[in-house]
Every structure is written in structure tokens, then in C-alpha cells.
Amino acid sequence: MRRCFVCGNWKMNKTASEAATLLRDLRGAVSMVRDRVEIAVAPPFTAIERTAKALEGSNIAVAAQNCHAEASGAFTGEISADMLKDLGVSYVILGHSERRQLFGETDDGVNKKVHAVLKAGMLPIVCVGETLAEREGGKTLDVVSAQVRGCLKGFSAADGARFVLAYEPVWAIGTGKTATSRQAQEVHSHIRGLLGELWGGESAGQVRIQYGGSVKADNAAELLAQADIDGALVGGASLKVADFSAIVKAKG
Numbered sequence: 001m002r003r004c005f006v007c008g009n010w011k012m013n014k015t016a017s018e019a020a021t022l023l024r025d026l027r028g029a030v031s032m033v034r035d036r037v038e039i040a041v042a043p044p045f046t047a048i049e050r051t052a053k054a055l056e057g058s059n060i061a062v063a064a065q066n067c068h069a070e071a072s073g074a075f076t077g078e079i080s081a082d083m084l085k086d087l088g089v090s091y092v093i094l095g096h097s098e099r100r101q102l103f104g105e106t107d108d109g110v111n112k113k114v115h116a117v118l119k120a121g122m123l124p125i126v127c128v129g130e131t132l133a134e135r136e137g138g139k140t141l142d143v144v145s146a147q148v149r150g151c152l153k154g155f156s157a158a159d160g161a162r163f164v165l166a167y168e169p170v171w172a173i174g175t176g177k178t179a180t181s182r183q184a185q186e187v188h189s190h191i192r193g194l195l196g197e198l199w200g201g202e203s204a205g206q207v208r209i210q211y212g213g214s215v216k217a218d219n220a221a222e223l224l225a226q227a228d229i230d231g232a233l234v235g236g237a238s239l240k241v242a243d244f245s246a247i248v249k250a251k252g
């Protein structure tokens with residue numbers, strides 16, 4: 001069975017000192033959630049080391065928000081997968097829509113990063129999702145399919161269990177407008193069907209697909225109850241301990 005996985009994406013928020021305070025409270029708030037839900041937080045690069053220390057011995061894993069595809073070299077300002085692994089990072093969010101829209105990331109580029117992350121011994125959280133115009137134009141499933149195919153190029157059924165995908169409709173991110181559980185389930189089930197075509201049903205059944213986009217304490221339970229929604233990628237609400245811990249505990 002797929003274990004529910006809730007990850008907080010802090011985006012460009014929290015200094016290392018602020019992170020330490022938040023994490024101390026979060027540790028306490030979710031310490032009783034053991035087997036049912038896997039939990040991670042993705043702070044900015046500058047807070048990763050402090051975060052890893054603050055979470056030692058806890059049930060919360062450390063994720064990063066991005067990395068570079070190359071192992072090392074003349075890439076000023078970039079961070080490699082090995083550097084993250086060395087700090088205790090377990091997951092790397094790749095292809096977030098903010099990176100696609102604001103920093104020109106492509107499926108091809110994300111694919112290279114996925115290879116780098118897996119090679120370094122971490123697991124990718126690969127984000128896909130349509131814009132409002134694409135949804136209104138009836139293109140949602142085509143757009144998401146192309147993103148999944150592009151980002152997963154070169155992998156086979158044997159890699160399936162190492163993937164986490166996140167469906168994040170762009171129009172739902174930071175807008176307070178969540179996809180309905182039906183809209184989300186439709187896309188999640190479509191993605192799982194596509195993974196089945198690519199890798200076969202057994203492997204497709206192991207891939208966890210998170211939903212992201214205005215997940216809050218009051219809508220998490222319904223989203224997480226859907227058959228193909230295996231967790232949440234949480235932005236704004238992950239910055240508040242009460243909200244994030246309520247989401248973590250929402251899985252019935």
C-alpha cells in the first residue's frame with residue numbers, strides 16, 4: 001500500500017533561525033503520527049543544515065526545493081544533488097510550477113535533475129500541473145501527460161517505487177482556490193493510468209501522487225480520502241505549525 005506523504009514546501013520563507021523555532025514546535029505537534037503518514041519539510045537551501053539538525057531523531061524528513069543536474073563545476077549560485085544528500089536531505093522537489101514559470105524550467109531540464117537526484121540516493125518529488133487557460137481550454141490531461149512523459153523519460157518499471165509525483169494545478173497555488181476533490185482525483189487517476197502504460201500496473205500502483213494547491217486544514221481530509229491522492233504538497237499552510245500538523249493528521 002502507498003503510505004500517505006505530506007510535505008511542506010516553505011518556498012522562499014524562513015531564515016535558518018526562524019526555521020529552528022518552527023521545527024521545535026512542529027516536532028512536538030506531529031510526534032504521535034508514526035506509521036500512517038510520512039512527513040517532510042522543504043526549507044530554503046540556507047536553512048537545510050539547521051533543519052536537518054533540528055529534526056534529528058524525529059519522524060520528519062528533510063526535503064529540498066530544487067537542485068542542479070550536474071554533479072559539480074562552474075555553475076555559479078547552484079547546488080548539486082550530492083551537496084544536499086550530504087546535509088541529510090531525503091527528497092528533492094523538482095519542476096515546481098514557480099520554477100517553470102519564473103525560471104524557465106522545462107520537462108527536459110527536470111528530467112536531467114531527476115536522474116541526478118536518484119543517482120545521489122535521494123527521491124524526487126516531480127511536480128506537474130496545468131494553468132487556468134489550459135484547464136479552461138480543455139487541455140488539462142494532455143498538458144499533464146506531456147509533463148509526466150517528459151520528466152520521466154529514461155526510467156523504467158524498476159524505478160517506479162522511487163518516484164513521488166505532485167499534481168499542482170497552477171491556478172490553485174497560493175490562490176486559496178483548491179481543486180475540488182473530484183477534479184484532483186480525475187487528474188491523479190489519469191496520471192496513474194499513464195504510469196501504467198509506461199511502466200505497467202504494478203509499478204504504477206507504487207508511485208505516490210501528492211496533490212498541491214491551497215491545501216488547508218479544512219479541505220485536506222476530503223482530498224486525502226480520494227483513491228489516487230496519496231498525500232499533499234503544502235505551501236502557505238506549512239508555515240504555521242497548527243495548520244500543517246492538522247493537515248498531517250487529516251488522513252482518516
Ligand code: 13P
Pocket residue numbers: 009096168172173174175176212213214215233234235236237
Ligand atoms: P499553496 O499551498 O500555498 O497553494 O502552495 C502550493 C505549492 O505550491 C506547494 O508546492
